[in-house]
Structure formats: C-alpha cells, structure tokens
Amino acid sequence: MTELRVTRPLEHTILVELIGHWRLQEHPPLMQDLVREFRSNPPAQFFRFNAQALESWDTGLITFLLRLQRICHRKHMTIDFSGLPQGAQRLIHLATVIPERQENMRLRAKEGRVFRLVTKAISTTDGAQDMVAFVGETFITFFRFLRGRAQYRQSDLALAIQECGAKALPIVTLISVLVGLILAFVGAVQLKQFGAQIYVANLVGLGMAREMGAMMTAVIMAGRTGAAFAAQLGTMRVNQEIDAFITMGISPMEFLVLPRMLALMLMMPLLCIYSDILGILGGAIVGVTMLDLGAAQYFYQTQEALTFTDFSVGIVKSVVFGVLVAIAGCLRGMQCGSSSAAVGLATTSAVVTGIVFIVVSDAILTVMYDILGV
Amino acid sequence: MTEPDITVRDLTMAYGDVVIQRDLTFTVNQGDIFIIMGGSGCGKSTLLRHMIGLKEPAHGDIHFSGESFWQADDETRVRLMRRCGVLFQSGALWSSMSLAENVGLPLHEYTELNDKQIQEVVSFKLALVGLAGFGDYYPSELSGGMQKRAGLARAMALDPDILFFDEPSAGLDPISSRHLDDLILELRDSLGATIVVVTHELASIFAIGNNSVFLDADTKTMLASGPPHAMLADCGIPVIQQFLRRGEVASVAP
Numbered sequence: 028m029t030e031l032r033v034t035r036p037l038e039h040t041i042l043v044e045l046i047g048h049w050r051l052q053e054h055p056p057l058m059q060d061l062v063r064e065f066r067s068n069p070p071a072q073f074f075r076f077n078a079q080a081l082e083s084w085d086t087g088l089i090t091f092l093l094r095l096q097r098i099c100h101r102k103h104m105t106i107d108f109s110g111l112p113q114g115a116q117r118l119i120h121l122a123t124v125i126p127e128r129q130e131n132m133r134l135r136a137k138e139g140r141v142f143r144l145v146t147k148a149i150s151t152t153d154g155a156q157d158m159v160a161f162v163g164e165t166f167i168t169f170f171r172f173l174r175g176r177a178q179y180r181q182s183d184l185a186l187a188i189q190e191c192g193a194k195a196l197p198i199v200t201l202i203s204v205l206v207g208l209i210l211a212f213v214g215a216v217q218l219k220q221f222g223a224q225i226y227v228a229n230l231v232g233l234g235m236a237r238e239m240g241a242m243m244t245a246v247i248m249a250g251r252t253g254a255a256f257a258a259q260l261g262t263m264r265v266n267q268e269i270d271a272f273i274t275m276g277i278s279p280m281e282f283l284v285l286p287r288m289l290a291l292m293l294m295m296p297l298l299c300i301y302s303d304i305l306g307i308l309g310g311a312i313v314g315v316t317m318l319d320l321g322a323a324q325y326f327y328q329t330q331e332a333l334t335f336t337d338f339s340v341g342i343v344k345s346v347v348f349g350v351l352v353a354i355a356g357c358l359r360g361m362q363c364g365s366s367s368a369a370v371g372l373a374t375t376s377a378v379v380t381g382i383v384f385i386v387v388s389d390a391i392l393t394v395m396y397d398i399l400g401v
Numbered sequence: 402m403t404e405p406d407i408t409v410r411d412l413t414m415a416y417g418d419v420v421i422q423r424d425l426t427f428t429v430n431q432g433d434i435f436i437i438m439g440g441s442g443c444g445k446s447t448l449l450r451h452m453i454g455l456k457e458p459a460h461g462d463i464h465f466s467g468e469s470f471w472q473a474d475d476e477t478r479v480r481l482m483r484r485c486g487v488l489f490q491s492g493a494l495w496s497s498m499s500l501a502e503n504v505g506l507p508l509h510e511y512t513e514l515n516d517k518q519i520q521e522v523v524s525f526k527l528a529l530v531g532l533a534g535f536g537d538y539y540p541s542e543l544s545g546g547m548q549k550r551a552g553l554a555r556a557m558a559l560d561p562d563i564l565f566f567d568e569p570s571a572g573l574d575p576i577s578s579r580h581l582d583d584l585i586l587e588l589r590d591s592l593g594a595t596i597v598v599v600t601h602e603l604a605s606i607f608a609i610g611n612n613s614v615f616l617d618a619d620t621k622t623m624l625a626s627g628p629p630h631a632m633l634a635d636c637g638i639p640v641i642q643q644f645l646r647r648g649e650v651a652s653v654a655p
C-alpha cells in the first residue's frame with residue numbers, strides 16, 4: 028500500500044505523512060489531496076514530512092519528492108525534507124546540488140512549425156551544396172591521381188578491388204542468369220505467337236548488352252559495395268579516425284575515397300561484361316529447353332544480332348554507374364554524424380542515393396545515345 | 402626556451418548557436434607541458450579540436466609561432482598541422498590497420514625511410530608505450546587502455562614539435578599512468594617538444610604541468626591560467642580550489 032495523509036498542524040505548514048511501501052512498482056499515490064491543500068486558504072508556506080509509517084522506499088519516492096519540490100519552488104514555498112529517512116535526504120541532495128543547465132534545454136521546445144519548415148528547406152539546399160562540393164573534391168582528387176601525386180596505399184586499392192570485384196561474382200552470376208531467363212520468358216510468350224521464337228536471342232542479347240547488364244550490376248553494387256563504403260567511412264568518422272588522418276596531413280579523400288572509387292571504376296565494366304555473357308546464357312537455357320531452338324542456332328543468332336557498339340554502350344554506362352555508386356557511398360559515409368545510429372542512416376541513404384543516381388543517369392545516357400544514334 | 406609556440410586569442414567556440422566557451426586567450430610557450438583543466442563537458446576536447454585545426458573558431462584565432470592558422474591558406478595549414486601529433490580521447494586508431502601499420506603510416510608518407518628502418522622506428526615507439534611485440538595486433542584486439550597507448554605511439558611517430566594529448570591516462574592503471582607521466586616529461590626534455598595535455602588527474606597535473614588554463618562550464622570562459630602549483634597556492638577562485646583539491650574546500654586566503 029502506498030498512502031499519504033495531509034494535515035495542517037500549524038496555520039502555514041502542510042505536513043505530509045508517508046505510509047506504506049513507496050516503490051516504483053506500487054501505484055503512484057494520489058496528488059489530489061495535496062493539490063487541494065495547496066489551493067486552500069490561508070496559503071501554506073512550509074512543507075514538512077513525517078515518515079514514521081513509511082515501510083520501504085526506492086526511486087519511486089524520490090521522483091515524487093522531486094516533483095513536489097519543483098512545485099514548491101514555483102509557489103515560493105519552503106520545503107523541508109528533514110522528516111525523511113537519511114538515505115532519501117542524501118539522494119535528493121545529490122540530485123539537486125548541480126543545477127540544471129538552462130540553455131541546454133535550448134530552442135528545441137520553442138521551434139514552431141514554420142521554423143521547422145525553414146530549417147528543413149535550408150538543410151535540403153545545404154545537402155545539395157555538400158553534394159556538389161564533394162563531387163568537386165572527388166574530381167580534384169582524381170586529377171591529382173592522374174598526375175601521380177595522390178597519396179594512397181596500393182594495398183588498399185587491391186583490397187577494394189577484391190572486395191567489389193571477385194567477391195561480387197556469385198551474386199552477379201545469380202542475378203544475371205535470372206534476368207536473362209526472365210527476358211527470354213517475357214519475349215517468348217509474345218514472339219511464339221508469330222512463330223518468331225528465334226528472335227528471343229536478339230531480344231535477350233540486346234537487352235542485356237545495352238541495358239540490363241550494366242543496370243543490374245550497378246544496382247547490386249549499390250546495395251553491396253556502396254552500402255559497405257558508407258558503413259566503413261561512417262564508422263571511421265564516428266571513431267575520429269578521419270580526424271586522425273586530417274591532423275596527420277593525409278587527405279581522407281585521397282587515402283580513403285580514391286582507392287574505393289578507382290576499384291569500382293575498374294571492376295564495374297568487367298562485371299558488366301560478365302553479366303552480359305551470363306544473361307545471354309540464361310536466355311539460351313530458355314531457348315533450348317522451352318522453345319526447341321538448338322544451342323548453336325541460338326548463339327549464332329545472338330552473334331548476328333549484336334555488334335561491338337551494343338556492348339560498348341553498356342560498358343560506358345557501367346563505368347558511369349560505378350563512379351556514381353562510389354560517390355554516393357563515400358559521400359554519405361564522409362557526411363556521417365557522430366553516433367552509431369548515424370552510421371545506419373548513412374548506409375541506407377547511400378543505397379537510396381546510389382539507386383537514384385543510377386536510374387537518373389541511365390535515363391540521361393539513353394536519351395544521349397538516341398540523339399547520337401548509337 | 403620561452404618563445405611562444407601557440408597563442409590563442411579571443412577564441413570563441415560554438416556548436417551551431419550554442420556557445421561552449423568564449424574569450425579564451427592564453428599562450429603556450431615552447432617546451433611547456435601545458436594542462437587544459439576543467440570539469441567534464443566544459444569544452445576541453447572542443448578546445449583541443451580548435452587548436453589542432455579540426456574545427457573553425459566562431460571568433461578569434463590561433464597562432465603557431467606567430468603564424469595565424471585560420472587566416473592561412475590550405476598549404477600552410479597542412480604544414481602547421483603536420484608539426485602536431487594528436488592523441489584523441491578515444492584513441493582513434495585506424496581500425497583496418499594493425500598497430501605497426503598505424504604507427505608506420507605517417508613514416509611511410511612523410512619520410513624517405515625504407516621498410517626495415519620504419520619497422521625499427523615502429524617497434525621503438527611501441528616499446529616506449531609498453532606495447533612491444535603487439536605490432537601485429539589490430540586495434541579491436543586491444544583493451545581500451547592499450548588502444549590509448551598505441552594512439553600515443555602513433556602521435557609520436559614523426560617526432561612532432563607539438564603534441565596534443567586528450568586524457569592520455571584515462572583508462573590506465575596507476576603504474577602505467579605514472580609511466581606515462583615520465584614519458585611525457587622525457588619527450589619534452591629529450592626532444593624539446595611542446596606538449597598540451599587535457600587531463601583530470603591531479604597527480605599528473607602537479608607532476609608534469611608547468612603551465613595551464615582552467616575552463617569553467619558555468620561562466621563559459623577561462624577562469625585562470627598559469628602554473629598549476631601557483632594556482633593552488635595563490636588563486637582565490639573557489640571553483641579552482643575545489644577542483645585542485647578534489648572538492649575538499651580548504652580555507653583559502655582571499
């Protein structure tokens with residue numbers, strides 16, 4: 028039982044008797060009697076406690092008392108804890124010796140809706156500015172690399188190449204074969220009606236080489252490598268490792284971003300070609316098993332349909348995608364805030380940014396190819 | 402020996418709109434072991450970040466041997482930064498590199514030494530901080546105090562003119578932290594380095610510090626500067642007396 032009895036032994040004094048078990052798990056005592064007593068006349072000026080009937084207490088009692096103390100402060104009443112158990116008095120003293128820092132509870136509470144909207148707008152434009160600045164810095168770094176003046180470790184580059192090249196092969200294999208299969212299926216249903224099954228080879232070949240090979244590898248790399256870049260760099264930011272590079276006079280752009288970007292730029296075209304070939308294989312599986320085409324016939328048809336230009340169109344795209352995925356991952360990682368939650372956000376944001384970059388640039392490139400007639 | 406090495410002038414530090422400290426003005430002389438003191442959260446690490454050029458002052462400037470840091474161009478800044486070695490509060494070792502690589506990287510980048518020579522320097526520096534033989538360990542395989550010491554070894558890698566240590570002895574046992582004090586004194590005496598230390602440890606403050614500044618969180622400015630011993634003896638400000646006597650307020654002549 029948690030109980031409290033309020034009496035007025037003297038005209039200006041409220042005496043509160045605490046009875047029973049004042050523990051967190053017990054139901055909180057009713058404040059109504061107290062509130063009524065606060066309002067009653069004549070106004071009280073002193074507040075005292077009697078804890079003789081108090082059987083046990085814990086933080087539940089202390090928080091109650093602190094709340095009471097705040098109310099008394101507001102009403103300019105004097106609160107006297109001397110009737111309480113020694114331990115409780117000491118805890119209250121400890122909790123109140125260091126005053127709350129006022130300005131710490133700064134603006135946040137006061138921010139209105141308009142204010143929030145304006146801040147949001149400003150932070151959006153700031154974000155765009157940061158992105159442009161980062162891209163600019165990336166280019167400067169890249170030119171320094173071309174002039175052979177960039178500081179980075181070959182071993183880091185090799186590691187990054189392994190990470191986003193060889194280790195990505197299994198997933199690229201799986202996805203590419205399946206995409207080839209799907210393209211062939213979709214095409215077959217239509218083309219069969221005209222007895223033109225053999226053109227499935229053209230469809231799959233062109234689709235993979237010009238578009239899907241580059242696109243699918245880029246999406247895989249955005250989810251796999253872009254996210255990893257953001258998480259790595261973000262964690263380094265949180266641990267102040269990036270600050271440590273800066274104070275050593277080593278540019279994190281050159282030392283951390285450059286090898287990652289180079290690795291993706293170099294590996295993406297290779298992965299893209301690999302993906303093209305596997306996609307065509309996937310198409311062939313459908314062609315041979317379901318459309319009764321001969322394997323030789325299928326590959327001959329594919330060879331006839333594809334030119335070198337078709338492959339290079341896809342490869343150029345893949346290089347662009349590689350740069351963009353690397354930029355998205357590294358940008359979000361370098362921008363990361365200083366908590367572990369921020370690393371999670373950076374990772375998510377890297378994938379989203381990467382995919383947006385990929386799709387938008389793909390659209391632009393496709394239009395450009397169309398205008399150029401390739 | 403007493404020409405000023407670092408001068409902080411009218412420095413105001415802020416995160417966004419929130420001012421952390423204002424009107425800081427003090428001088429660190431060459432060969433000083435300069436202590437930054439103050440309660441937890443008063444802005445010591447923030448001051449250090451300003452002094453090593455990681456954070457731009459809201460107002461004021463920092464001069465290295467008379468050369469302004471924040472007015473300077475990027476190249477000068479990199480040159481000035483490279484005069485400094487920094488131990489961060491969290492160690493901030495590069496987690497993807499072994500200890501030997503951590504300490505060796507600055508040597509690789511900025512000296513002409515070959516691999517064998519670098520290895521020798523690295524094992525010497527690691528031995529100085531009591532981590533001989535740990536070269537092949539990765540930071541995640543070390544205890545907190547060991548990471549701290551490895552960070553120290555990295556900060557000393559290039560024998561910089563100025564060393565900044567953020568709470569070097571936090572997380573160390575009494576004997577190691579005593580050893581660390583000896584090391585800091587030795588660095589100053591043998592290499593002539595200027596050393597700026599953030600520390601709470603009274604024993605260290607009095608053992609090694611010959612100059613200091615005291616930051617206060619409530620007034621948001623420095624309350625005093627000067628040698629710690631003199632502060633203890635002469636300074637009448639109660640907060641400082643409390644700090645220097647672990648909260649045991651002594652009767653102080655005003």
Ligand SMILES: Nc1ncnc2c1ncn2[C@@H]1O[C@H](COP(=O)(O)OP(=O)(O)OP(=O)(O)O)[C@@H](O)[C@H]1O
Pocket residue numbers: 365416421439440441442443444445446447448490
């Ligand atoms: N990134 C940040 N953004 C906003 N405020 C910050 C940030 N970092 C620190 N602060 C604030 O700046 C103040 C000083 O922090 P700082 O880390 O410099 O304290 P400190 O004196 O080093 O404390 P300690 O002795 O505990 O390390 C704190 O009140 C903290 O809330």
Ligand SMILES: [Mg+2]
Pocket residue numbers: 445446447490567
């Ligand atoms: Mg600190």
